[in-house]
Amino acid sequence: MVDEHKSIDADDGGYYSACMDKDQRTEPTDASISSERNDSRGSRAIRICIITTIGKSIQILYEGRLEYFVAHGFDVTAACASSELDDAIRARGARFQAFPLTRAVMPFGDLRALVQMVRFFRREKFEVVEVATPKAALVGSIAAWFAMCPCVVHIAHGLAYEGKRGLLNFILRMSVRVPCRLAHITFAVSESVRREIIGNGLGRAEGIRVIGAGSANGINISRFSPEQRAEGRAIRDTHRIPPDAVVIGFIGRLVRDKGVEELAEAFRGLRREFPQAILLLVGDYEHRDKPSQACVDFFATDSGVRAVGWQNTVIPFLAAMDIFVLPTYREGLPGVLLEAAAMGLPTITTNATGARDAMVDGVTGLRVPIGDASALREAISRLVRDSMLRESMGRTGREWVCANFEQSKVWNQWTEEYRKLARGA
DSSP, rough: SSOOOOOOOOGGHHHHHHHHOOOOOOEEEEOOOOOOBBBBTBBBEEEEOOOOOHHHHHHHTTTTTHHHHHTTTTEEEEEEEOTTTTTHHTTOOOEEOOOOOOOSSSSHHHHHHHHHHHHHHHHOOOOOOEEEEHHHHHHHHHHHHTTOOOOOEEEEOTTTTTTTOOOOOOOOOOHHHHHHSSSEEEEESSHHHHHHHTHHHHSOOOGGGGGGGGGSSOTTTTTGGGGGGGHHHHHHTTOOOOOOOOOEEEOOSSSGTTTTTHHHHHHHHHHHHOTTEEEEEEEEEEEOOOOOOOHHHHHHOOEEEOOOOOOOOHHHHHOOOEEEEEOSOOOSSSSHHHHHTTOOOHHHESOOOTTGGGGOTEEEEEETTTOOOOHHHHHHHHHHHHHHHHHHHHHHHHHHHHHHHHHHHHHHHHHHHHHHHHHHO
16 A cells, blocks of 8 residues: 555545546547557566546555556556546556546436447457446446456445445445446455445355455555654654653544544543543545534644644654554555554554454454444553553564565465456456
8 A cells, every 4th residue: 555645535445535526528538559568478468457436546546556467467558537647647557548437426427438438348358347436336347248348357445335325325335236246256355345245235245255365455564664663753753742652643534434533532531541642643624524523623622632634655654653543434445554553553443344354353453343432442541551562463463464465465466366367258
C-alpha cells in the first residue's frame, strides 16, 4: 500500500478521503492500439484491461501493481473516467482508455459507457478483463458479457452496501451481485468479504475466492518498517507531544463510518484515567457522513488531541504513534491496519467485515464490537497500561504482515493466477 494518505472513498474499497469530481469525457479519448507486446522472455504478452470508476482508484488500489504486471508479461490497459490523472496513469507503462463513468447513478450516462465498453472489448479482444469498484464492476461486467470476453475477473474490494438503506442499498447490492454472476471468477480481498457475499446470496461459493491471505496489492514492508520509527520524533516535537506520552493514532476519513464518534467518546473517558495520553488524528472531515458537532468540537478543543489534517505521507505519523486504532464500521481489507502493524504498532479495530482480517485478535492487537465506545476505551486502556504487551503485539504484527502480505509476494500470486486464467480462456 502507498504511504500517501489514502484517497479512495469507502464505496470504492474502503480507503481514505474524498474522491475527485471532474467532468467526464463522453467518448473514448485514447483508444488503445492492438499490438503484440512481448514480455522479457520473448513470448507474447497477456493482454489485460483493468477497469475502475475513477482514476484515483487506479493510482491507489493499483499503486505499483500496474508496473509489476507490465514487467512480468502483461500488456496492460487501464480504463476509467477521464481526469487530470490520465497522463500519470499512462506514465506508469499502461495504455489508457477513458469512459464516461461517474460514481453517481446516471442512467443515460451509464448506458453510453456500456455501449462504448462493448465496442471497445469487441475491437481489442483482451484475454482478461478485470472489473473493480462498484460502478465499473457493474457496467464493466455487463459490457464484457455482451462482448463475450473470454475471461472476466471481478475484484471485490469491499461491500459498499453495508450500512446503506433503501434504494441505495439495493443498487449497491446489485453492483456486487451482477459482477459475481457474470464474471468467470470473483476474487475477494479478504475472507470475511467472501463470506459476506456468499452469506447474503450475492454470489456462489464456488465462484468466489481469496488469493493467498488476501489483499490485492500487499504492503511495502521496506517503507513501512520499525526502522522508520525515528521519523516520529520530529512529529512529536512539531505537535508538542511529550517524549513519554503514549500516543493513540488514527489515520483515515473523519466520518461516522470510521467510528470517530466512538473514538471521541472512548478517548474522553480514557483521559480521566490517563491525563497524559495523546490522540493523534490524521485525516480530514467530509461533508457526507460528517460526525456530530459535539465530536468535531471535542477534537478541536481537547488539549490531548492533535488533529493534523490530511497528509501527503503517513509514515512519520505512524512512527510517532504507540497504538493504532481504527474503530470502523466496514472495510474491504484496511491497508492502514496492515501498514501500522508493519511499522511494529499494536492495532485495535472492530469485528467489521474486512477489519477482522487485518489483525489477529489477542496476538497482533485487540478487537472490539462495532459501535461500542466502552469496549474501545477498555482496549485502549489495556495497551496504554502495558508497554510490554504493546511491544509484543507490535513485534508479532510485523512478523505476521511480512509472512502474509509482503508486496512482491502478493503481486506474484496475482500474476500467476492471471496466467492460469489466460491459458484457460
